[in-house]
Amino acid sequence: MDIIFNPPVNDENQYIQLVVGELRAKRYRIHPLDTIFSSRKHFSAIKLIHLNWFENIDDSSFFVALRSFIRKLLVLIVIHWSGKTLIWTMHNRVSHERRLSFFSRSLTRLLMRWSHRIVIHSGQSEEVLAAYGPKALRKAVYVPHPNFIGVYGGIRQVPQREGRRLELLFIGMVKPYKNLELLIDVVHTFGDSVRLTIAGKAVDEAYQKEISDRAAHASNVVWLPYFVPDTEIAALLGKVDVVVLPYDLSSSLNSGTAILAFSYQKTVICPEIGTISDLGPHMGDTFHYRYETQEQHREALSAQIARAVALKHRDPVALAGMGQRLYTYMADQYALQRVGEILDNHVYRL
Template identity: 65%
Template sequence: MDIIFNPPVNEENQYIQLVVGELRAKGYRIHPLDTFFSSVRHFRSIKLVHLNWFENVDDSSFFVALRSFVRKLTVLVIIKLSGKPLVWTMHNRTSHEKGLAFFSRTLTRLLVRWSWRVVIHSHQSTELLLAAHGAKASRKAVYIPHPNFIGVYGAVQPATHQGDEALHLLFTGMVKPYKNLELLIDVVSTFGPEVQLTIAGKAIDGQYQQQVARQAAKAGNVQFLPYFVPDSELATLLASADAMALPYDLSSSLNSGTIILAFSYQRTVICPDIGTVADLGTYRQYVFHYEYVTEDEHRTALKEQVARAVAMKRQDPTALERMGAQLQDYMAEAYNPHQVGVELDGIYHELLGRQA
């Protein structure tokens, strides 16, 4: 069966490779959205379209955003008119791009309205759909767990800093403003040598990279590695940390593959109560989670959780490792990539059967 799953490849995000791999194993021929209109024959052969992050618009300038918006709007209208089943995965509360939010809000509304099913990776998403788009939209939601990353980047490696009393924190991923790295550096700097933070990731642009680098250098206990971490180095990097620190913006963040990555490699996290964390149930006790409304509340809550982790490691040097091991066990059981493929296959067949 030929379907569009877009994007079909993402070298910086193994989520796509895991999901596409499971679909191909079930016999689906995966095509990128760019080929959708390559020929009449190909267009007719496509049975279903599944979009990820399609609501995001490059807001580097108004004209770039407008061009991106018009192109995406045109594609959505054609999919709608074609009658082909449309599936959309809801990854975020709202787009992280804040500059020209009208464009992404409009695309999101159309995706919710015209999708036959909305795949969600956290149960909180149903409430958000209901509040923002009504009961009809929330009834389209189908929960499928985010696939875990166990073994994807190699085996779990022994902790690097055994016997070191300092708390070693790690942030990895794209270095973007909504991830509150300035706040994280500021909070960590107040602990002095008790806490060591490593930030490893490619910055969204050179100006922001310089801003983070200056603040990290001033803090004195922060190391900034301003590059995309190769897959071959990720397990080693995770082994160098007691926990990951991910102070995401609650106004836009909902799911986090980086949190799933941490758990997959036996690391707990310090993180706000986004959807991924809220879904852990009793396993939330193994996470340093918190809530906030204002920036001042975020600073206070983040500092409290870092202090709690410092005290816990000081009292029992293996406590954080045991928390990470518990979380990995839960990932293996409840976030199995094979199950993701099974459930997507079920959704696709249901929709194609309904179309027939």
């Protein structure tokens, strides 16, 4: 079958490469969205369009956002009226871009209404869909987020020694909804008992300066302000005890970075987003928390870091044990082959 999977490549996110590779192994011919209008013959050949993050809008300026919105709106209208099968993966509660959220909300409502299937990666997604009505909820098909076991090389572990400080890692694109300012401030209060490494490129120069200035005033924070190459990710994860992801609960739903941590035998400190809630009994192998206000977030994050510090001092191998159990769960429940089978048999075959 000729299908469009958008985006078909993403150098900064192996999720796309994994899913596209599995679909190609099942003999789907993958085409980029930009080619849909390249010719009448090609347009007719496309039977299905699968969109990821299509609701996101570049909000760097009003005119840039308006142009992006109009272009995407026209594409959705053509897809809808052509009768082609439309699949949408719902990755977030709402778009993380908040400055001009009207555009993103409008596209989301159309995707909810016009999609034939909505791929979800967590049980919490059903709560979000239910708010749009029973029709949207009936379109949902759960597909596990593929694990990243072996994708970035083999697992590397640094031997744990009693009394060492807690090594925390934040890895990923540095964006405001990930609450790095709060994380730096909280970690700073722990002094020498904790060290935080932030590894990732900032979304823009202004935000990079803001995070850089905060990190410079915290002696126990190290910032690597660049996109971490795939060849360095396993080694970076191998040097730390815990991955910390203080995401915004109002927009965050799934976390590929949490799946990455589990795939390399690391536990996480993270709010109870969908990825964490889906762990069921293995939630106990993470440092999870909830909050409503920014002050509650500060207190909850600090409490979970303190728990991790105390646990490492009490039992130097306990954190590694948590990571190993999460790894086993990922290998069993989040296998790429399972993702491909569900897409092939339950999403793409209406």
